Amino acid sequence: MTDLRRIAALTISTLALTGLTIAPAVAGDDDDNRVERNGSCSAGTEWKIKAKADDGRIEVEAEIDSNKVGQSWSWKFKDNGTVFATGTSTTTAPSGSFEVERKPANKAGTDNFVFRAVHPKSGEVCRATVSW
Secondary structure (H helix, E strand, O other), X not given: OOHHHHXXXXXXXXXXXXXXXXXXXXXXXXXXXXXXEEEEOOOOOEEEEEEEEEOOEEEEEEEEEOOOOOOEEEEEEEEOOEEEEEEEEEOEOOOOEEEEXXXXXXXXXXXXEEEEEEEOOOOEEEEEEEEO
């Protein structure tokens, strides 16, 4: 038996005797349990929306990518038709995009999220939807 095999066998035996187990370094990656959708807005800007569980709540994140830095957009988030967040965001360098993340309560049944963003100067409208 080589030294490496002896060390491995001794380590495994020691763990078995003490009742310890070897666990992976990263367990339960939240990204394995999410819903993500993407699409295009009315004038070609791209949108992406994601939803996933987060400590009894839902983390919902929307991204608008116009590829133009400095654009100001008005937006609102709805959950089953009820507005739960509004605001204004500006696209930033280097990608010309912005993200909005919120953590609303996880209601009974399916949560249907709608993120709507409007670029007032051009009139472009983005409407992203995801269900959780």
